[in-house]
Amino acid sequence: MARILTVGAAQLGPIQKAEPRSVAVGRMVHLMERAHRRGVELLVFPELALTTFFPRHYHEDIAEADVWFESAMPSNETAPLFAAARQYGIGFHLGYAEMAHEPAPGGGTRKRRFNTAILVNPEGDILLKYRKVHLPGHAEYRPERKVQHLEKRYFEVGDLGFPVVRAPMGGLPGVNMGMMICNDRRWPESWRVLGLQQVELVMLGYNTPSLNMEAAGFEAHHLRVFHSHLSIQAGAYQNSCFAVGTAKAGTEDGHELFGHSIIVNPQGEIVAQATSWDDELITADCDLDTCTLGRTTIFAFDQHRRPEAYARITEQVGSVAPPEWRK
Ligand code: ING
Numbered sequence: 001m002a003r004i005l006t007v008g009a010a011q012l013g014p015i016q017k018a019e020p021r022s023v024a025v026g027r028m029v030h031l032m033e034r035a036h037r038r039g040v041e042l043l044v045f046p047e048l049a050l051t052t053f054f055p056r057h058y059h060e061d062i063a064e065a066d067v068w069f070e071s072a073m074p075s076n077e078t079a080p081l082f083a084a085a086r087q088y089g090i091g092f093h094l095g096y097a098e099m100a101h102e103p104a105p106g107g108g109t110r111k112r113r114f115n116t117a118i119l120v121n122p123e124g125d126i127l128l129k130y131r132k133v134h135l136p137g138h139a140e141y142r143p144e145r146k147v148q149h150l151e152k153r154y155f156e157v158g159d160l161g162f163p164v165v166r167a168p169m170g171g172l173p174g175v176n177m178g179m180m181i182c183n184d185r186r187w188p189e190s191w192r193v194l195g196l197q198q199v200e201l202v203m204l205g206y207n208t209p210s211l212n213m214e215a216a217g218f219e220a221h222h223l224r225v226f227h228s229h230l231s232i233q234a235g236a237y238q239n240s241c242f243a244v245g246t247a248k249a250g251t252e253d254g255h256e257l258f259g260h261s262i263i264v265n266p267q268g269e270i271v272a273q274a275t276s277w278d279d280e281l282i283t284a285d286c287d288l289d290t291c292t293l294g295r296t297t298i299f300a301f302d303q304h305r306r307p308e309a310y311a312r313i314t315e316q317v318g319s320v321a322p323p324e325w326r327k
Helices: 021-037 062-068 081-089 181-188 190-193 222-238 288-296 311-315
Strands: 004-011 042-044 091-103 109-120 128-129 164-169 172-181 203-204 242-247 249-251 256-259 262-264 270-273 282-288
Touching: 004 021, 004 262, 021 042, 021 081, 021 282, 042 203, 042 242, 042 288, 081 091, 091 203, 109 172, 109 203, 128 164, 128 172, 172 181, 172 190, 181 203, 181 222, 190 222, 222 242, 222 262, 262 282, 270 282, 282 288
Parallel strands: 004 042, 004 242, 042 091, 172 203, 203 242
Antiparallel strands: 004 282, 091 109, 109 128, 164 172, 242 262, 249 256, 262 270
């Protein structure tokens, strides 16, 4: 009996800085209703899906940015999404800015801020939480940039690793599910850590500018989408898993993010792709047993991987210059 899971990518159009969470949640509930009519069993929303991509805005006092964070999940604002999931029997992935209040080393509590994603089952159980590990951009204001990208200012590096959970989803008793967020998709290490846990479905949301903001050199516009798809297709193929990449897209307060959300199969093929830069649902029936071929042949990790040759990957952070050749 094939293990089919019907998944959806719920791409969101722009969320303007002034837009309240209730409007974004309303749009997401509408997408979930449409997903229900399309037989979707697991729905993937974007990174930071409740607000505008606020790391483009500089706040000298970091506490001023607290308005962009969620101190509770679910909360009054997000409860309608959990209720819709329960009503329609749909699991969902949600990206948001997490404010965690944790015991401080010297007593009391301290605020910890993460770029977070959760996986929620229809009953409202949070099956998995992930905190973004690869934070792009910079921590201080950079006047030379066209637009700021201050994830290193507002978020701590994720401290949960790249976990995979096996849990019931849709009509299946067990699915191996994992997550990453946006920039993580560009780093093969993210994918391989999930692959080493036999992940079958990787969910990731992204907010990616359609133009290069670094002004550090020419990058042809079409390469922005190409690099995003290349990263997700390679990750899925090299770890023999399905992947859902869901964009927040469109122009937020004058700043353009690209869409092109995709669903990719274990052969690295794009099986569904969004064509707008607005709220859009794409879906695919994922036969999870098709993960087995790659996992038992070309990417049978136990038969072919040679960790003794990989030491540099965990021992080094940056690259080092190679030895000069001498005759
Ligand atoms: N956004 C972008 C991403 O990795 C970026 C940042 C874009 C980095 C292009 C490098 C090149 O897709 C987030 N939010 O990580």
